[in-house]
Amino acid sequence: MQRVIILGSTGSIGTQALDVIRANPERFEVVGLAAGSNRELLEAQALDFQVExxxxxxxxxxxxxxxxxxDVVLNGITGSVGLGPTLAALKAGRTLALANKESLIVGGDLVKSLAAPGQIVPVDSEHSAIAQALLAGTAQEVRRLVLxxxxxxxxxFTREQLARVTPAQALAHPTWNMGLVVTTNSATLVNKGLEIIEAHLLFDVEYDRIDAVVxxxxxxxxxVxxxxxxxIAQASPPDMRLPISLGLDWPNRVAAVGTPIDWTVPHSWTFEPLDDAAFPAVELAKKxxxxxxxxxxxxNAANEQAVAAFHAGRVGFLDIVDTVLRVVESHEQGQELTRESLVDAERWARAAADKLIAAR
Structure with a gap:
């Protein structure tokens, strides 16, 4: 029986995790729930799962x-505010099922210094897929990762077309149902840039051996x-409950958590290179x-400010990554990486982004 704390329980990751646990009561027990602001749903979840x-x-x-x-802390919080809970879980020696990629990306070596081998289990579908594929060989046998x-x-879309898109269009993701920030990040490909940084930190593979393909x-x-x-590729119909279930009990699989591919009907899968001219966020993230x-x-902080400004109608779609680029270029690295220095850097980045946005 795996005892689980779910952070971000009222969001997309949290509610799907509870679906997995509800269907497997003999395997998982919820011992703690945390939400950002939805008190009503949090209380209903606590009642449903008898969580004190x-x-x-x-x-x-x-x-x-x-x-x-x-036993397991599932961090499904959105944004860098998830850093504190991530650090707390690692310090407590808990398995960290990580859907909150920002805490690893922002925390970087600070997070990695606290993590024992195998203590962080990725929940993002891309990184879960890589973790599964890596079981097919040794670290020395890996040539590259392909997200x-x-x-x-x-x-x-061309850059000219992107200049005219609306917030509503940016939220109309063709595959995944995600929150405002993550869905917008998918539209700008900032999310893929963040995932490349996450892959480097999780799997210790150099950036020139990590690629992305559409x-x-x-x-x-x-x-991989x-x-x-x-x-070696991991394939399944898009359903986050599969990587969530692996995060809750890695590397053991939970039966019937997802629907397999129907091989009795034709399928056509395509792969295309990224258009770095129209979507420069991935190369910027690598730098x-x-x-x-x-x-x-x-x-990350500059992007969060720019995304909020875009949805408030204060900047255009292309201004999101352009703002991030200008903030990054004006940043000066501090001497020591601590939680306090990260908070200071984020505060500076948000102020710098707001200043650029106000000037547009």
Whole structure:
């Protein structure tokens, strides 16, 4: 029986995790729930699963992780506010099922220094796919990692076309049902850039051996290419409950958590190169990742401000990544990476982004 704390229980990841647990009561027990602001749904979930320990807000979630005995902490919080709970879970020696990619990306070496081998289990579908594929060989046999991207709602658009898109269009993702920030990040491909940084940190593979390819069907979730020329891919219909279930009890699989591919009907899967001219976020993220330190925190914070401004009608779609680029270029790296220096860097980045946005 795996005892589980779910952070972000009222969001997309959290509610799907509860679906998995509800269907497998002999395997999982919820011992703690935390949400950002939806108190009503949080209370209903606690009643449904008979959970005594709940928390509202990121600070309370961190205290919940510190105070409740558990085997697994599923961090499904959105944004860098998830850093505190991530650090708390690692310090407490819990398995961290990580859907909150921002906490690893922002925390970087600070997070990695606290993590024991295998303590962080990825929940993002791409990184779960890579973790599964890596079981086919040794680390020395890996040539490169290939992350797949749906291409979002604007696949094939030129920069001229992107200049005219609306917030409503940016939220019309063709495959996944996600929150406002993550869905917008998918449209700009900032999300894929963040995932490349995450892949580097999770699997210790250099950036020049991590690529992304557009796969609009979203059935192949990512691939690992080995030195002998073999490529191992993980494929399944898009359903986050599969990687969530693996995160809750890695590396054991949960029966019937997802629907398999129907091989009795024809399928056609396509793969296309990224258009770096129209979508420069991935290459920018690689540069940020190579710089390390507080640069990824600045990248992420500036992006969150720009995304909010876009949905408020204050900037255009192309201004999101352009703002991030200008903030990153003006950032000066500090000497020591600590939680305090990361908070300071984020605060500076948000102010710098707001200043650029106000000037447009």
């Amino acid at each position: 320990h709940t928390a509202l807000g990121a600070d309370a979630a961190e205290q919940l992780v510190q105070g409740v005995d558990t 797949t991207a749906s291409g979002g709602p604007f696949r094939g 796969h609009p069907q979203s059935v192949v979730h990512s691939m 290419e080995f030195v002998d020329g073999s490529t 940020v990742g190579r710089k390390g330190g507080t640069y990824p925190a600045v990248f």
